[in-house]
Structures are given as structure tokens and as C-alpha cells.
Amino acid sequence: QSKLLLISDGSRSQVASRLGVAFECVDFQQHAIVCNVKLAAPHHGCARERFSDGMPLAMLPLGDDVYAVVWCLSPAEARRVMSLDSNAFCHELSGAAVGRVGTIQSVGKRTVFPLVASRSKEIYRRRIAIMGNAAHTLHPVAGQGLNLCIRDIDQLARQFESIDALGEVSRLQQWSNVVSPDQSVTWDACHSLVKAFSVRHSVSTPIRSSLMYLLGVTPMASDAFLKKASDVRESY
Incomplete structure (x- = not known):
């Protein structure tokens, strides 16, 4: 009897699947190891990401000397690294x-x-x-x-600022019209980035390295990149 049901039970939602919603899936043939690590010295709030053999290692600051780690590896390499004891893992x-x-x-x-x-x-149906x-x-x-999830939520809240409009199909369609292009662009950008760094070639590797270096040392370019990635908008 609810006016609006929000389905948010994770990747390839079982609830949505039971309603007949279809999914597009892409298997990257990679595994991600996720953990927190403690450093010997403070990281000063500096986030880091490094690409090795086309796979990213991301380290996000938590507290003064703790990083949240997302380490992408081939399935076989991930199994090997997971089998290491704590000291060997930290060293690697x-x-x-x-x-x-x-x-x-x-x-x-x-x-x-x-x-x-x-x-x-599909991202909406009647009252869903x-x-x-x-x-x-x-x-x-x-x-x-x-970031993409937050933008979706923000736009949905804007459509239903009035509780009387909650669940109206016309509002859900308007919401879909707003967020669907953003979802498609972000999806395509992430896939393109994975593909770009997965190419192993004697020419492409130094070109990628040079572009990343220029991005890091050019304030105007790096500021624009960070603004786009974090979705800093004037209306916020």
C-alpha cells in the first residue's frame, strides 16, 4: 500500500529481478581485494591511485594513519595475494x-x-x-x-518535494529523464578508463604516463578533472 517503493538491495537486485527487470552485466575478469591498513606515519589526507598492469590500486584516507584499500588484480593473482599472511601482504x-x-x-x-x-x-515503474x-x-x-548514487537520490528528492506527489508516474518519468543521461555517461566513462589502462603496448604505456603526469602538474586541468569527478555544482 506504499506510495513509493525504492529498490536498493544491491547489484543485480533480486527484488527487481523478481519483477522482471533485466540487467546488463560486464565481467571485467578482475577481483578486488578490500581492506583497511594502518601506516607508520600520517597520510595527511592524501588519497592515492596507481595503475599497474592495467589494474588500479586505490588508497583512500581514513583517520590520521589509516587507508581504505581497493586493490584490483587478476583472479589468480588475487587468490595468491589473499593467501599471504598479514606481514607478507603488507610488504607486497x-x-x-x-x-x-x-x-x-x-x-x-x-x-x-x-x-x-x-x-x-529500467529504473522506474509505477510507484517503484x-x-x-x-x-x-x-x-x-x-x-x-x-557519487552517481548521491546524484540519483538528490534528483529524486527534488521531484518529490511535495509529499502529495509521492509515487506519481509523471514525476518518476521526469526523474528518469534527468538521471539516465548522467548514468550512461558515467557508465561509459568508467568502462573506457578500464579499457584504456588495460591496453599493454610499448607505445600506449608511455603516452598514458605522460598524460597522467601532465594532469598532475597542470592546475587548470587537474582542477577541472577533480570538479567533474566529484560533481561540484554551483547549485549545491
Whole structure:
């Protein structure tokens, strides 16, 4: 009897599937190891991402000396790394980070999962909206999954500022018209980035390195990139 049902039960939603919603899926043939690590020295709030053999290692600051780690590897390599004891794991992770984070003292619980992107082929029906990872699960390469979910939620809230309009199909259609292009662009951008860094060639590798270096040392370019990636909008 609810006016609006929000389906948000995760990637390839079982609830949406039971309603007959179809999904597009992309298996990247990669696994992600996720964990928290404690450093010997503060990271000063600096986030890091490094690409090795076409696969990203992302380290996001938590607290003064803790990083949240997302380490993408081939399935076989992920199994090998997961089998290491804590000391060996910290040593190998430090090597993958090329020593840029200093000494890694300890690691918390490690989790590994396959990287499969998915998106629902429809995001609304009468009195139903599909949200979050149920609507779109992205490769973590650009860290855009949460940002995209927040934008979806923000736009849905704008459509239903009046409680009397809650669940109206016309409002849901307007919401879909607004967020669907954003979802498609973000989906395509993440996939393009994964493909670009997966190409192993004697020419493409130095070109990628040069472009990343120029992005880092050119304030105007890096500011524009960060603004777009974090979705900083004047209306916020």
C-alpha cells in the first residue's frame, strides 16, 4: 500500500529481478581485494591511485594513519595475494604502492570479490524507483559509484518535494529523464578508463604516463578533472 517503493538491495537486485527487470552485466575478469591498513606515519589526507598492469590500486584516507584499500588484480593473482599472511601482504601492498605510503604496519580483515558491473535496463515503474547499486554497479577505477548514487537520490528528492506527489508516474518519468543521461555517461566513462589502462603496448604505456603526469602538474586541468569527478555544482 506504499506510495513509493525504492529498490536498493544491491547489484543485480533480486527484488527487481523478481519483477522482471533485466540487467546488463560486464565481467571485467578482475577481483578486488578490500581492506583497511594502518601506516607508520600520517597520510595527511592524501588519497592515492596507481595503475599497474592495467589494474588500479586505490588508497583512500581514513583517520590520521589509516587507508581504505581497493586493490584490483587478476583472479589468480588475487587468490595468491589473499593467501599471504598479514606481514607478507603488507610488504607486497607497499611494493605495489611503490613505497609512496611509507611503511604499512598492519592490515585488517581482507575481503575479495569479482568485479562485475551491472545496470538495470529500467529504473522506474509505477510507484517503484530502482536506486543505488541495484540500478548501477560500476568498476571502482574512478570511484564514481557513490557519487552517481548521491546524484540519483538528490534528483529524486527534488521531484518529490511535495509529499502529495509521492509515487506519481509523471514525476518518476521526469526523474528518469534527468538521471539516465548522467548514468550512461558515467557508465561509459568508467568502462573506457578500464579499457584504456588495460591496453599493454610499448607505445600506449608511455603516452598514458605522460598524460597522467601532465594532469598532475597542470592546475587548470587537474582542477577541472577533480570538479567533474566529484560533481561540484554551483547549485549545491
